[in-house]
Amino acid sequence: MADILSKGGRDLLLGNEAITRGLMEAGVGFASTYPGTPSSEVGNLLEKMADKVGMYFEFSTNEKVAFEAAAAAAASGVRSFVFMKHVGVNVAADPLMTLAYSGVRGGLLLMSADDPSCHSSQNEQDNRIYSKLALIPMVEPSTPAEAKDMVPAAYDISEELGMPVLYRTTTRVNHARGIVEYGPMAEAKAKGRFEKDVQRFVNVPAFAKRNRVRLLELNAKAMAMSEKSPLNRVEGEGPVGVITSGAAYNYVKEGLPGVSILKLGFTNPLPEKKIADFIAGKEKIIVAEELEPFLEDQVLRICAQKGLSVPVYGKRSGHLPMEWEYSPETMRRLSGLVDVEKGPEPLPLPDVELPGRPPTLCAGCPHRGIYAATKKAVGKRDVVYCSDIGCYTLGVQPPFGTADFIVCMGGGAGAAGGFSKATDQMPIAFIGDSTFFHAGLPPLVSAKFNNHKLTMVILDNRATAMTGHQPNPGTGRDFGGISTEPLDIEAIVRSVGVDFLEVVDPYDVKASAAAMERALATDGVSVVISKRACPLELRKRKALEPRLCEVDQDACIRCHICLRTIACPALQKKGDDVSVDELQCIGCGMCVSVCPKGAIKVVK
Amino acid sequence: MKYSIQIVGVGGQGVLLASMVLGTAAMEAGHRVAMSEVHGMAQRGGTVLCTLRFGDGVHSPLEAAGGADLLMGFEPVETCRNLNLANKDTKVLMNLDPVYPSMVAAGFEEYPKIDDLVKAVSDVTDNLVTIDATSIAIEAGKAVTANAVMIGAVAAAEGFPLGKDLLKDALVANVPKKFVDLNLKAFEMGYEYMSSKRKRA
Numbered sequence: 103m104a105d106i107l108s109k110g111g112r113d114l115l116l117g118n119e120a121i122t123r124g125l126m127e128a129g130v131g132f133a134s135t136y137p138g139t140p141s142s143e144v145g146n147l148l149e150k151m152a153d154k155v156g157m158y159f160e161f162s163t164n165e166k167v168a169f170e171a172a173a174a175a176a177a178s179g180v181r182s183f184v185f186m187k188h189v190g191v192n193v194a195a196d197p198l199m200t201l202a203y204s205g206v207r208g209g210l211l212l213m214s215a216d217d218p219s220c221h222s223s224q225n226e227q228d229n230r231i232y233s234k235l236a237l238i239p240m241v242e243p244s245t246p247a248e249a250k251d252m253v254p255a256a257y258d259i260s261e262e263l264g265m266p267v268l269y270r271t272t273t274r275v276n277h278a279r280g281i282v283e284y285g286p287m288a289e290a291k292a293k294g295r296f297e298k299d300v301q302r303f304v305n306v307p308a309f310a311k312r313n314r315v316r317l318l319e320l321n322a323k324a325m326a327m328s329e330k331s332p333l334n335r336v337e338g339e340g341p342v343g344v345i346t347s348g349a350a351y352n353y354v355k356e357g358l359p360g361v362s363i364l365k366l367g368f369t370n371p372l373p374e375k376k377i378a379d380f381i382a383g384k385e386k387i388i389v390a391e392e393l394e395p396f397l398e399d400q401v402l403r404i405c406a407q408k409g410l411s412v413p414v415y416g417k418r419s420g421h422l423p424m425e426w427e428y429s430p431e432t433m434r435r436l437s438g439l440v441d442v443e444k445g446p447e448p449l450p451l452p453d454v455e456l457p458g459r460p461p462t463l464c465a466g467c468p469h470r471g472i473y474a475a476t477k478k479a480v481g482k483r484d485v486v487y488c489s490d491i492g493c494y495t496l497g498v499q500p501p502f503g504t505a506d507f508i509v510c511m512g513g514g515a516g517a518a519g520g521f522s523k524a525t526d527q528m529p530i531a532f533i534g535d536s537t538f539f540h541a542g543l544p545p546l547v548s549a550k551f552n553n554h555k556l557t558m559v560i561l562d563n564r565a566t567a568m569t570g571h572q573p574n575p576g577t578g579r580d581f582g583g584i585s586t587e588p589l590d591i592e593a594i595v596r597s598v599g600v601d602f603l604e605v606v607d608p609y610d611v612k613a614s615a616a617a618m619e620r621a622l623a624t625d626g627v628s629v630v631i632s633k634r635a636c637p638l639e640l641r642k643r644k645a646l647e648p649r650l651c652e653v654d655q656d657a658c659i660r661c662h663i664c665l666r667t668i669a670c671p672a673l674q675k676k677g678d679d680v681s682v683d684e685l686q687c688i689g690c691g692m693c694v695s696v697c698p699k700g701a702i703k704v705v706k
Numbered sequence: 707m708k709y710s711i712q713i714v715g716v717g718g719q720g721v722l723l724a725s726m727v728l729g730t731a732a733m734e735a736g737h738r739v740a741m742s743e744v745h746g747m748a749q750r751g752g753t754v755l756c757t758l759r760f761g762d763g764v765h766s767p768l769e770a771a772g773g774a775d776l777l778m779g780f781e782p783v784e785t786c787r788n789l790n791l792a793n794k795d796t797k798v799l800m801n802l803d804p805v806y807p808s809m810v811a812a813g814f815e816e817y818p819k820i821d822d823l824v825k826a827v828s829d830v831t832d833n834l835v836t837i838d839a840t841s842i843a844i845e846a847g848k849a850v851t852a853n854a855v856m857i858g859a860v861a862a863a864e865g866f867p868l869g870k871d872l873l874k875d876a877l878v879a880n881v882p883k884k885f886v887d888l889n890l891k892a893f894e895m896g897y898e899y900m901s902s903k904r905k906r907a
């Protein structure tokens with residue numbers, strides 16, 4: 103197993119492991135995040151080892167807070183790293199736009215882990231565009247090895263310019279594995295001092311106007327650096343030039359033999375002269391990049407401005423797609439333009455009907471209980487299930503169907519307020535504990551403030567489960583030599599003055615359904631807190647008490663209500679009989695509480 | 707030389723560990739290595755797919771459909787679902803032990819007969835080797851060592867470019883200390899299985 107604290111040598115590292123090592127080789131003293139795939143492993147690693155290298159690390163309540171905290175550290179001269187998944191940058195965008203005006207003293211890297219193909223995301227936005235919007239430099243690694251090496255390189259850029267740098271990755275960098283050579287570790291400086299400079303750090307209009315000019319001047323300087331940067335380099339010769347960055351480089355390098363490649367790693371501002379020099383004299387140019395034509399449109403503009411009449415192919419010419427991540431197959435779309443490596447013919451898919459295998463809530467997942475209870479309480483009422491982002495999103499699947507509207511973290515609760523005013527339907531907003539702290543409190547307060555009629559169900563499973571069970575304010579923290587008490591969600595909600603509040607145990611489906619009935623009958627803002635720890639998290643901590651359910655075959659009347667309401671994967675149907683898969687069952691007893699005949703018992 | 711392995715299975719079957727073992731061995735053999743893995747949803751019972759590529763000029767962590775030299779199927783339905791990763795010359799190693807998707811377990815969907823799945827695959831390729839890796843693993847001492855059985859089998863497969871000793875070392879380096887012996891036993895049993903299959907063929 104890889105030891106990223108290793109003194110030297112090499113290892114087969116996941117991109118996120120390599121990046122974490124890069125932080126240590128760059129002497130980063132402050133790191134903050136809100137978890138999100140494909141960036142999450144970095145936080146999980148830092149949780150374990152940041153203090154070992156003298157780095158401060160925290161899981162902040164959301165990305166905005168994480169960004170602001172890192173910005174302050176960097177303004178105080180401490181090398182800082184703030185990281186998140188792509189949609190997290192939307193949350194952090196407000197401070198980002200203005201921090202660019204202030205700049206930093208210690209280097210600040212914002213890692214945006216984008217997710218082309220939406221492997222674990224609700225959209226596939228291309229965050230490279232943020233570098234242009236904020237007018238900050240950007241680097242894009244292509245492989246795990248490069249991801250590590252670009253961390254110190256990006257800090258040098260950040261500090262030379264005094265600007266935050268966007269360090270942009272994608273799933274196939276964060277979750278790729280490759281051979282990484284360990285370099286020397288640098289000493290982390292975790293404390294600095296904030297030297298006041300009102301004109302820079304207080305962007306009242308008069309100062310902001312001037313800082314915008316300063317920012318534009320710094321961008322000119324950044325472009326000069328980009329022109330000379332070894333991160334932007336030409337590989338190979340030939341009449342066909344390919345301009346590429348990020349993961350796409352790997353497919354170009356392997357799949358298009360005989361082309362000349364301009365590999366861009368410093369991708370904002372682009373080295374316009376270097377690009378023009380590369381294009382001049384070429385027969386044709388291909389731009390290969392995932393998602394938006396970020397490079398391509400700039401290349402087209404550069405050609406127009408410099409009067410270069412070399413044809414440019416890519417997305418705008420219809421050869422390469424704008425949707426989804428690239429792969430070696432994507433390169434084959436260029437076959438009319440260049441020599442492409444053609445692979446062997448794939449086997450046909452076999453002619454048998456295969457059952458699907460969508461991800462599902464785990465056996466004994468408490469979310470199952472509260473969904474079953476809610477469905478029972480709702481009955482035929484006309485409700486809109488506003489859901490949110492987390493494991494509980496899987497409630498969209500049968501038999502629950504408890505998700506009608508999902509946009510973003512905290513969005514379900516906000517939308518519930520809108521539905522309550524704009525329709526006569528009853529909005530029910532499901533929100534996880536981590537999501538509640540992230541973005542759930544403002545909509546709850548707004549609901550009370552504006553007299554919305556809605557029910558908010560807080561699914562408090564004592565973890566940020568979906569992204570790998572990180573701690574959140576509701577669990578307290580206990581790592582890196584810092585211990586804090588859990589925040590009490592019930593007390594927080596009560597302080598808002600909601601019209602109804604009950605805490606239920608979702609394993610007791612009957613009692614939970616009764617509480618949901620009372621909540622739905624409330625005229626005003628009602629909140630139900632469904633509190634029960636995620637069993638997977640308990641198991642990870644070796645805190646799960648082993649218990650088991652058993653079906654009494656004589657008492658069972660084969661009504662299959664247990665399967666239709668809880669649908670726990672530990673319940674198996676063989677023929678007409680229901681039995682328990684002992685390997686999966688955790689003995690939570692949810693099925694016990696829905697069986698009309700009391701045929702299921704928790705044994706041992 | 708360039709070699710591509712696609713490993714498919716279900717969360718919890720040890721697909722990631724198997725890819726780490728094979729990847730480590732490839733690295734130790736002095737090859738360039740590029741891998742990719744699917745994270746996240748795998749934990750919730752979804753499909754897992756790992757790609758491992760090594761050899762001269764390897765850059766891409768992904769492989770095109772049809773590009774695999776070896777397809778390791780840890781689960782029969784997943785092997786079939788991903789058969790287009792293979793071509794007619796690809797070695798296909800298919801574990802016959804099913805993991806039922808939740809809708810199958812709950813009786814809402816049917817799991818095909820294993821024989822039908824085997825037939826469907828052998829209808830389109832002559833390079834299928836089936837293995838009861840889970841039974842062999844149980845015989846070795848623990849069902850979870852099925853991945854070591856699979857690696858052992860691969861080590862004995864015709865034309866597999868990584869040596870047996872390298873693979874064993876990589877296995878030892880990647881499993882917890884107290885399970886080393888168990889895993890090595892499972893590995894050897896997988897190796898034996900494939901060797902005797904080849905002798906018979």
Ligand SMILES: Cc1ncc(C[n+]2csc(CCOP(=O)(O)OP(=O)(O)O)c2C)c(N)n1
Nearest residue numbers: 138491492493494534535536537566567568
């Ligand atoms: C803005 C934003 N940040 C991060 C994520 C990644 N993310 C998806 S689910 C999730 C965890 C939610 O945890 P919780 O609300 O407690 O629900 P659970 O998974 O525990 O059921 C996170 C952090 C995201 N989708 N959007």
Ligand code: SF4
Nearest residue numbers: 463464467493567636
């Ligand atoms: S990880 Fe926890 S919260 Fe997520 S589905 Fe599994 S049991 Fe439920």
